[in-house]
Amino acid sequence: MKKTIIASVLLATLGAAALPASAEVVVIVSPKNPASRMFSEQASQFFLGKSNLFTPVDLPENSAVRTEFYKKVADKDTAQVKALWSKLVFTGKATAPKEYASAAEVKKAVAADPKAIGYIEKSAVDDTVKVILTLP
């Protein structure tokens, strides 16, 4: 009985892992950053250019994790986010987040800058960065 439960849990986990749509996205900062927890409303402020306290870094526009992150954190699609940033960039109010090609590069950039904030899939987390928000 116990084994069956374990087996089905395992299967369910595997099934979930195989579906990229249900991958968990986490928001990360440098371990040197004093922040320890954050609400998604707060995180969205940095990624939508409404606060300068942290410096956001992005994954490439064609990344599924990026699409999922903005959907979960701000309920906005890529085009809506782009239109918002266009207002800020072309009025000289802010510079669009820098893009990094992969989760590994995002981690490197975040680890190197105490003010940086990024997002990656949960499975890519290691101890070079600190998770401050998990988006299920």
Next chain:
Amino acid sequence: MKKQLLAAAILAAMATMQAQAGTLDDGNLSISGFGTVGVAQSNSDTAQFVRYNQSEGVADSPRIGLDTNLGLQATYKMNDWLSGTVQVLSRKGPQGNFGTDVTWAFLKAKINDEVSVRVGRVVVPTFLISDYQNVGYANTMMRPPIELYAQNPIENSDGADINYQKAFGDLNFTAQAFVGVSRGKLFVSSGSGSVATYRAPAAGISVSGEYGPFVVRAAHARADMEIDDITSLNTLSSTLTTVGFGKLASDLNFKDGKKIAFTSVGMTMDWNNIVLQAEYAQRRAKEPVYLADTNAWYTMAGYRVGKFVPYYAHAAVKGAGSSVSVPASFAAAPAALRGAVNTLTGAQEQTTDLVGVRWDFAKSVALKVQLDRVKPKAKSGYLIHAPAAGTTKAINVVAVGLDFVF
């Protein structure tokens, strides 16, 4: 043929810039741009429909000049707190052809996380979307409603501004104040049309609050407009002076600098697929001048369906009186002269109903189709090259545009 060449040049410029953006980006320099490739046509050749400060508009044959533009921007980050930005914009302007203006050129110093100061040329934030009205991709509608956006003749100023941004709980507060001198050319639609040169010391402040999907903004700006080369006005002034109405002549014109105030409140909402944008603005002369006082407003509502945003808007501008008081003795002046002064001090009045759709069909590109039903009232509204007697004939303007950013 000429137009096809232009379109090809714009596309080539885009491709080059995009290619260079990658190579030039050494981490401190970023190059970006925006633009619109559009074509528009109306159903009437009685008068022409324009964007504000264009001297050639659209009539009953297709034209690309109304909405087509290209902006290029370079920002260089010197260090954590200092950066420089230059933006140039090509579009059809007051002199009939496509011209390129330096719209922004400033050094920005970040004082702390909440305050930054910019020195140089900045676009004046008179109204809600003033500072990004040329970025089609950043807007829902094809173009800013001319009823409201034509109220302010000045676009940018050379001076300084200060920006403040702070979160108070869930409320995001921003404030901006600027002071500087604006210079430029204005298209004067009276007669067969002419171009005037202005200089205007200007200052203003705007405050906005963002709470969840709601943004509310209020702004006030003043400009001391000085123009001395409006030919038709100068002719009228000298006639008035000759027949003994020198005071009225100097009241009417902009020669010694006349203070004008702009006050506006605006809001946007983007909530559960409902997109709203509304604004109300007043223009008031603080010293006697021919330019009429006006009240203008518009409201837009859209509903997001996947990658489509169909929208509807209504815009209107009405006269709110004149700052010039005509002396009692002027009643004895020739009828033609009285008529000319009366017409000059009247406001252009107009309303527009428009429907459109924005389609974000690909990465960084949006396609818009918009149909405007323009109803000119007093002084042919904002239509140009209208018959001398004026027109109140409603026209339809259909436009298709491709907005892009890179």
